Amino acid sequence: MMTQPNWAAGPSQIRVAKTKQGRKKRGSSQEREPQSPCIRHDRNVNTGLRLQPGPKNFLAVRLPEKIVTERLLLSWPTEVDADEMFARYASDPEVTRYVRFLTHHSVEDTRAFIEEVNALRPAGTDFVWLVRERSTGILLGAIGVHAMPRAAVEIGYCYARDAWGRGIATEAACAVVEIVFGDEKIRRIFATCAPENAASARVLEKAGLAYECTLRRHVVLGNLDGEPHDAMRYGLVRNPLRKKKPSGGRCSRRVKHK
Numbered sequence: 001m002m003t004q005p006n007w008a009a010g011p012s013q014i015r016v017a018k019t020k021q022g023r024k025k026r027g028s029s030q031e032r033e034p035q036s037p038c039i040r041h042d043r044n045v046n047t048g049l050r051l052q053p054g055p056k057n058f059l060a061v062r063l064p065e066k067i068v069t070e071r072l073l074l075s076w077p078t079e080v081d082a083d084e085m086f087a088r089y090a091s092d093p094e095v096t097r098y099v100r101f102l103t104h105h106s107v108e109d110t111r112a113f114i115e116e117v118n119a120l121r122p123a124g125t126d127f128v129w130l131v132r133e134r135s136t137g138i139l140l141g142a143i144g145v146h147a148m149p150r151a152a153v154e155i156g157y158c159y160a161r162d163a164w165g166r167g168i169a170t171e172a173a174c175a176v177v178e179i180v181f182g183d184e185k186i187r188r189i190f191a192t193c194a195p196e197n198a199a200s201a202r203v204l205e206k207a208g209l210a211y212e213c214t215l216r217r218h219v220v221l222g223n224l225d226g227e228p229h230d231a232m233r234y235g236l237v238r239n240p241l242r243k244k245k246p247s248g249g250r251c252s253r254r255v256k257h258k
């Protein structure tokens with residue numbers, strides 16, 4: 001999951017100093033980057049994203065509590081959602097086969113999960129939204145965002161079996177990609193999926209991410225066998241040479257958030 005900055009390695013060796021022309025250059029001791037990998041953010045802004053780079057350019061993201069698309073309502077989970085989450089998808093081994101959390105065996109696992117994501121959110125590193133059908137309120141699944149070093153954000157998702165094949169996963173992924181890239185400081189969105197998970201790969205492509213590489217024996221899938229498995233990596237990057245916003249694939253632009 002998250003790669004933690006290496007605290008034990010001591011202060012960052014990256015230094016920044018001004019040249020004769022007044023531009024900053026690396027390599028002098030005149031000014032150091034902050035040593036803490038903690039992320040600072042503007043607390044006055046509670047939607048969108050704010051980034052202030054630490055030594056490894058780690059992000060703090062600020063993402064909205066609710067996202068509305070044509071058919072879906074995405075919202076942060078609360079304790080009262082636990083039973084539904086457990087019953088709809090978190091306890092289903094078919095759904096959780098390729099995900100990185102272990103299949104929930106009791107609703108207590110689901111409660112602990114909710115507690116954990118709600119505790120992590122204020123730091124701006126982890127966000128999970130439950131995805132519900134707007135017309136019925138039925139819980140369909142969940143999608144999450146995880147801030148990573150170097151101004152990158154990782155996404156992941158899973159849906160109840162009866163929600164598969166309806167374009168739900170694509171619609172939610174498009175909305176999240178669009179919201180995340182709403183902040184120009186975010187340089188990269190990426191995701192990994194198992195090579196045999198063709199549906200997930202297709203969702204990523206439709207959300208505008210492109211296949212980058214296959215990482216061999218990269219990810220431990222605890223619900224399969226606990227062994228490291230190959231992972232296909234998909235990414236969408238902001239091109240610094242182009243002013244235009246990156247395209248979100250074939251995404252709908254009708255996304256609201258609050």
Ligand SMILES: CC(C)(COP(=O)(O)OP(=O)(O)OC[C@H]1O[C@@H](n2cnc3c(N)ncnc32)[C@H](O)[C@@H]1OP(=O)(O)O)[C@@H](O)C(=O)NCCC(=O)NCCS
Nearest residue numbers: 095157158159164165166167168169170193198199200202
């Ligand atoms: C992966 C998952 C999110 C896909 O959801 P979905 O509801 O089928 O996705 P969508 O309906 O938006 O369909 C996306 C695309 O995948 C395609 N697709 C669906 N099943 C497929 C399959 N078995 N093989 C190839 N493509 C498939 C669809 O046809 C569609 O493409 P198209 O519009 O070009 O026809 C869903 O199966 C799921 O939740 N699986 C369990 C959790 C999981 O694996 N999460 C991802 C971990 S990396």
